[in-house]
Amino acid sequence: MTDKINKSEITRIVSAPGKVLLAGGYIVLDPNYTGLVFGLSARIHVVAQAVNPHPEGSNRILVDSPQFDLDAWWYEYGSVPENGGIKVTETHAEGSDPSSLRPNSRNHFVETTLNYVLSYISHKTNDSVTITPARFSIVADNDYYSSSGTSTVSNSRFKHLGTTISKANKTGLGSSAALVTSLTGAILTHYLPASRFSLSNPADLLTLHNLAQAAHCAAQGKIGSGFDVASAVYGSCIYRRFSPSLLKSIPAPGTAGFASAVAETVHKEWDHRTDKDSTALPRGYAIRMVDVTGGTQTVSMVKSVNAWRDGNPDESGKLFGELQKCVEGLARALKENKGEGEIGRAMRPVRELMKRIGDLSGTPIEPESQTKMLDALEGVEGVVGSVVPGAGGYDAAAILVRDDEETINRVEKFLEGWSENEGVKAKLLSVLGETEGVRVEDSATFRW
Ligand SMILES: Nc1ncnc2c1ncn2[C@@H]1O[C@H](COP(=O)(O)OP(=O)(O)O)[C@@H](O)[C@H]1O
């Protein structure tokens, strides 16, 4: 357990939103197509503090996640010769026995982000900015996890989940992308003066995006489309992916040339596109997420869709092309507020095409249990349309609803009844679609 955050020592709070890919799952992995992604009101916040070094801690950084049991990671940092940048190594808690280091507690997303961002800073500033001891505390809005644990502080905004991160039940809002993005922003704004880095400068925002994408891919061990990091940075947008080859020349952290390769990659010409102007939600309507207890693995779903696509280029090309039209049509219907009927008609074929791709590739993209639930949900007054978001699967649905109390009550009641009758646990999350990406929070007014 780490000390409580001392509010007077906070230097920065940076937050980034979760995501929902409303349309464009699978096709967005191919840069010939795009995806319609909305940021979510559930955010991950990283609170940066400078700390006075403990006698043994002149080169230590603490990252903690106080909502979880046992989740504090101590790192020692050191320079690596030959443009290797800065490498962190997990170590035991300050003032405790070295054997207290928990062998299975590594947080790859945190560790990789530290390696990438600290190395970038040291290289970019020619070591003129000194890395000093600091603490970065992560607090996530409650909707990221289904609460099986109990809140110990009932009136606090960020619930204590009573479990470790690895055991927490995620709701699929993109916690790692929001975490990597907000941590990257917090480290950059903590160490660099505003004259060198500011989130209100579009060029610096692009640096943050490229750095966060690179760190997120490295930590994940795979290169996804990156729509989750892009929406964490830019908020809602129509997203076209970057070429994975951009990331191929970065060696492992801690090796010669790592920092120069990171800086060079970050400042290359990236070919992703984030079109924010084409997205908006009509006034009086909201995107809401339904968490359905279950679980699917995106990795194998992507593999099976890709295998089908490779074996059926004509059929898949046709369906991917149709889905692309739906991405654009749905974005337009929402942005131009074409009315419930037309928006609903623009959402329908997204569902149908996703289901079709699932059926043809033998992948449970919109499995029968979801079809039944979504069909029934669409019959609830005030529900304009529904989709299985992202990769689809058994565990989530996204709905566009009238944003009024009566509709929300009706949907909640419907889901209660559905859960009882169908033996699942389907729950409306309080999270809403919103447009804003990464931002600096005002620490004086930040609500805890
Ligand atoms: N609140 C948090 N505090 C610390 N690390 C977190 C937090 N949320 C997410 N992470 C990191 O992200 C990982 C989850 O990433 P992943 O399985 O890709 O889920 P998601 O689909 O939500 O991004 C965790 O194992 C942890 O390393």
Ligand SMILES: C[C@@](O)(CCOP(=O)(O)OP(=O)(O)O)CC(=O)O
């Ligand atoms: C298949 C995809 O196009 C969309 C997956 O979207 P999800 O929202 O399902 O993603 P996870 O948070 O990784 O579970 C893969 C991708 O674009 O990377």
